[in-house]
Amino acid sequence: MLEIDGLGKTYGTGEKATEAIRSISFIVAENEFVCVVGPSGCGKTTLLKCVAGLLPPSRGQAVLQGKPVTEPPEAMALVFQEYSRSLMPWASVRNNVLLPLRHKSLSGADRKRLVEESLEAVGLTRFIDHYPWQLSGGMQQRVAIARALAYQPSILLMDEPFASVDAQTRGDLEDLVLQVQEEYGVTILFVTHDIDEAVYMADRVVVLTHAPTTVLEILDIPIPFPRDQIATKELPEFAHLRAHVYRLIKRDEEHAPEPEQVGRGVDG
Amino acid sequence: MTPRTYRTLKIAAEIVVPIAILLAWQLWTVHADNPNFPRLSTILVEFRDMWLFSDFGTDVVPSLKRIALGFGIATVLGVGLGIPLGMSRWTRSLAMPHVEYWRAMPPPALLPISIVLLHSIGDVQKVSFIAFFCLFPILLNTMDGVRAIDPTLIDTARSFNVSRWERIRRLVFPAALPQISAGMRTSLSLAVIIMVVSEYFSSTSGVGFVLLNSKNTFQFTPMWAAILLIGLLGYLLNVLFMLAERRILAWHRGWRAATPQ
Numbered sequence: 001m002l003e004i005d006g007l008g009k010t011y012g013t014g015e016k017a018t019e020a021i022r023s024i025s026f027i028v029a030e031n032e033f034v035c036v037v038g039p040s041g042c043g044k045t046t047l048l049k050c051v052a053g054l055l056p057p058s059r060g061q062a063v064l065q066g067k068p069v070t071e072p073p074e075a076m077a078l079v080f081q082e083y084s085r086s087l088m089p090w091a092s093v094r095n096n097v098l099l100p101l102r103h104k105s106l107s108g109a110d111r112k113r114l115v116e117e118s119l120e121a122v123g124l125t126r127f128i129d130h131y132p133w134q135l136s137g138g139m140q141q142r143v144a145i146a147r148a149l150a151y152q153p154s155i156l157l158m159d160e161p162f163a164s165v166d167a168q169t170r171g172d173l174e175d176l177v178l179q180v181q182e183e184y185g186v187t188i189l190f191v192t193h194d195i196d197e198a199v200y201m202a203d204r205v206v207v208l209t210h211a212p213t214t215v216l217e218i219l220d221i222p223i224p225f226p227r228d229q230i231a232t233k234e235l236p237e238f239a240h241l242r243a244h245v246y247r248l249i250k251r252d253e254e255h256a257p258e259p260e261q262v263g264r265g266v267d268g
Numbered sequence: 269m270t271p272r273t274y275r276t277l278k279i280a281a282e283i284v285v286p287i288a289i290l291l292a293w294q295l296w297t298v299h300a301d302n303p304n305f306p307r308l309s310t311i312l313v314e315f316r317d318m319w320l321f322s323d324f325g326t327d328v329v330p331s332l333k334r335i336a337l338g339f340g341i342a343t344v345l346g347v348g349l350g351i352p353l354g355m356s357r358w359t360r361s362l363a364m365p366h367v368e369y370w371r372a373m374p375p376p377a378l379l380p381i382s383i384v385l386l387h388s389i390g391d392v393q394k395v396s397f398i399a400f401f402c403l404f405p406i407l408l409n410t411m412d413g414v415r416a417i418d419p420t421l422i423d424t425a426r427s428f429n430v431s432r433w434e435r436i437r438r439l440v441f442p443a444a445l446p447q448i449s450a451g452m453r454t455s456l457s458l459a460v461i462i463m464v465v466s467e468y469f470s471s472t473s474g475v476g477f478v479l480l481n482s483k484n485t486f487q488f489t490p491m492w493a494a495i496l497l498i499g500l501l502g503y504l505l506n507v508l509f510m511l512a513e514r515r516i517l518a519w520h521r522g523w524r525a526a527t528p529q
Contacts, residue, residue: 103429
């Protein structure tokens, strides 16, 4: 489905060049849920922007459904961390979700149906005519998720989508995403710095090193679905996998260069 | 103090203070007996005789029409040029020296040449004159508003393949609208000033024409009545504009109140 092949990114040229990503390769299969986890400042956002076609990579490429990504593909939707900044404050929830549908060749009725269905999937039907800023942070991020779903992508990229909501809401949103993945049959590439979140949600976890970034390890999460915030996290397997990823990142950080040398300001 | 009493006091001050000033003027002019400063009551009678509504059609309507046209053209041009200039660094660096030069020009300096160049002492000259000077506040504010748009929002639109035109229409323009509106408000008061100035010069109608004509014929009461009218005109235009802005930018106030800036 999605193949990331030796993708690297260097900002600037000459003496001031900062190598954010050295080389990253992994594959996301159809219907798979892949989490990318790594220390902060390791170029996760850069990676996602390159995969999304928003930023040209310096080396390597991302290939979606056999086609190299050079511009944002129609089959891909993106959910950003900063929900309050990715939603339009002057437009109602309905019009926010409608934004990516306007240029699609759909009938008015189909557009309306897609908007209403996706808002129902995230449980916001009642708030369709509210403005985003009238909603809580978690609800705003659900609007952003609904908008991505209404676009009917085959793959959904999520950039630390729950990093700025409280713990309770975060758990609810994680379960919501797992549920809509099931419902919509969409492939998800999910970037996070939260190890628990990565292990809880993913089929596979890609662990990254500090910058300049490479892949440290790719591990399968053989915990059955549906997962549960309490029961799954009590499993010895969960604790073991979580500890393993933790140790990997911790050990890697000990070899990390001084913070000055890390591509600062590169990653959100 | 409860918000309610605060509000009442604020409105009272807004009404009471001007009335007190007018009363003081009346009391002073009654005793002063100076032809340059006619009594307020005399001015008010003159005001009613002139503007309500015998000369309204011949002098106030032309002035208002010039303001409306000049301000309207400035708004269309300011937004129409400001959006592309705000979006492109290249065109901006090309255009900015020219913008900065002309916007520093005092309006009276261009008044004589505008008559020569436009071969007109009528509405064409006056409307273009108002439009030219009202353009700059709107243009510069539009550019700033466009440049300040959140890059996350643009990335979002790009990731959804929203076309350039739709991006301008649905994101860039509404995002810049609060600042465009601030520029328009500045330009609206400027429009009143420029209207008066342009009507001083080779004119046969308009409030500014009446004002200068009264002064030249030593009729100080009509002159004061014209001054009173011009002040009221500027005030009322601003009130109307603010009422429209409150409606159109209701989302902006709500959003600002809800978001820690």
